[in-house]
Amino acid sequence: MINYNKMIFESSNPGRIGYSLPRQRFTDYQVEKLDNKLLRKAEILLPEVSELDVLRHFTNISNKNFGVENGFYPLGSCTMKYNPKINEEMAGNKAFKNLHPLQPASTTQGALEVYHNLQTYLSDISGLFEFSLNPYAGAHGELVGLMVIKAYHEDRGDFKRKKIIIPDSAHGTNPASTTVCGMEVVEITSNKRGRVDLESLKAVLNDEIAGMMLTNPNTLGIFENDICEITKLVHAAGGLMYYDGANLNALLGKVRPGDMGFDVMHINLHKTFSTPHGGGGPGSGPVGVTEVLAKYLPNPRVKKLEEYYFVENSGEALGQISSYFGNYLVALRAYTYIRTLGKENLKLVGPYATLNANYISNALKTTYELPIPGFCMHEVVFNGLIDKDNDVRTLDIAKRLLDFGMHAPTIYFPLLFPQSIMIEPTETESKETIDDFIDVMRKIAIEAKEEPDKLKEAPTKTPIRRTDEVFAAKMMIFSYKDYLEYINSRG
Numbered sequence: 001m002i003n004y005n006k007m008i009f010e011s012s013n014p015g016r017i018g019y020s021l022p023r024q025r026f027t028d029y030q031v032e033k034l035d036n037k038l039l040r041k042a043e044i045l046l047p048e049v050s051e052l053d054v055l056r057h058f059t060n061i062s063n064k065n066f067g068v069e070n071g072f073y074p075l076g077s078c079t080m081k082y083n084p085k086i087n088e089e090m091a092g093n094k095a096f097k098n099l100h101p102l103q104p105a106s107t108t109q110g111a112l113e114v115y116h117n118l119q120t121y122l123s124d125i126s127g128l129f130e131f132s133l134n135p136y137a138g139a140h141g142e143l144v145g146l147m148v149i150k151a152y153h154e155d156r157g158d159f160k161r162k163k164i165i166i167p168d169s170a171h172g173t174n175p176a177s178t179t180v181c182g183m184e185v186v187e188i189t190s191n192k193r194g195r196v197d198l199e200s201l202k203a204v205l206n207d208e209i210a211g212m213m214l215t216n217p218n219t220l221g222i223f224e225n226d227i228c229e230i231t232k233l234v235h236a237a238g239g240l241m242y243y244d245g246a247n248l249n250a251l252l253g254k255v256r257p258g259d260m261g262f263d264v265m266h267i268n269l270h271k272t273f274s275t276p277h278g279g280g281g282p283g284s285g286p287v288g289v290t291e292v293l294a295k296y297l298p299n300p301r302v303k304k305l306e307e308y309y310f311v312e313n314s315g316e317a318l319g320q321i322s323s324y325f326g327n328y329l330v331a332l333r334a335y336t337y338i339r340t341l342g343k344e345n346l347k348l349v350g351p352y353a354t355l356n357a358n359y360i361s362n363a364l365k366t367t368y369e370l371p372i373p374g375f376c377m378h379e380v381v382f383n384g385l386i387d388k389d390n391d392v393r394t395l396d397i398a399k400r401l402l403d404f405g406m407h408a409p410t411i412y413f414p415l416l417f418p419q420s421i422m423i424e425p426t427e428t429e430s431k432e433t434i435d436d437f438i439d440v441m442r443k444i445a446i447e448a449k450e451e452p453d454k455l456k457e458a459p460t461k462t463p464i465r466r467t468d469e470v471f472a473a474k475m476m477i478f479s480y481k482d483y484l485e486y487i488n489s490r491g
């Protein structure tokens, strides 16, 4: 029997062909017309398989994948909400899809209008003056935002300000972006309620502070009540405030980062504004800034006089940080989402996401340890089971959930608790789905007491059982060549 689980290279049959090029097109690409430098010298390693075999191979692999369209996907901090199909329909529309970024603006007015409108909508939604849609991801947006902060201080001749304050609850990309930007991280501790500790903050403020990065609600799903005091303190010390917009979903339509006193922010379009993400993209992390900082934003941005036109890089602008406009079709999907919901419905996103998370928090708090009791925003963090007798860890719970056809929540993040399990249901899930999840989590708690081995052996129903996660992260195999090298290295 043919095994479609095999690597596609292992099904290779010399001479078998899976394509046919139209004659006309083939002659368009005559080899002799190509520059010799561009010609491949070595034989390329490709599998020789039929089109049908390739199709079956990839269809079978895709069936093993798990996405938000397969089942509940409560991955905290990642906002795995449903991406409405109309977004894809728009992105697949030839009128957008076939445009070339170097086309003259006079021939792309509609596409530029969409881009321009999205820049404006993001400003309205966030309360910041202007946006660049260029960055490819949240982390990329962080880097660009920090470059803006650095340029601002250096422009004023203040070269001493190289330190960025980051709370210990922050996402790992915050310190990573700071370091990549050539700045130094100053970590401050959270208080017992999981919020920024004002005394710790005051203690690190001085004339070397360039700014502070904060997400609100923070990564514990808790709103920073002291946000106005925090921004006032940092500003008084000469620093700027950076808003990590990964958690903007919770605030959508309720509070704006600009009104809280933030100067720079990124928005993860692939989270809050329902565009696909995972596996490193395709994402989009637009960066917004206050009026004073707008001159540093990277280009191209789109402006309007009589017609829409794009601003090339010039003056104090940071320089190009993506190819052309960034991920245009991702921006188009986000634009479609905003237009589909409309202003009034957009205001319901945050409250529904918050309602769903609190419903879960209340239902599970007698079984799972809730280290910070009380009201949460769009996500809830537990610290494993209350009953820790059988040494059932968060990893075991997460793996067992897979057997019930649900994606695991984020685990072991935030780092504040040893058994963190971070659940973000988003606003797109029905009460029935959430009730089902709660039932499963309760069942798992009973199993932990009565049959703990079942949890330690989970998952049993997935194509791959437990992996060696350290090995998987350190020794990534991206190609068949990598795979062969790995097999050979084992002898």
Ligand SMILES: Cc1ncc(COP(=O)(O)O)c(C=O)c1O
Pocket (backbone or CB within 6 Å): 077, 078, 137, 138, 139, 140, 171, 173, 174, 215, 219, 244, 246, 247, 268, 283, 285
């Ligand atoms: C709080 C927070 N900040 C930043 C990021 C980085 O965003 P991205 O994955 O788009 O680079 C994430 C991603 O999960 C996040 O949760």
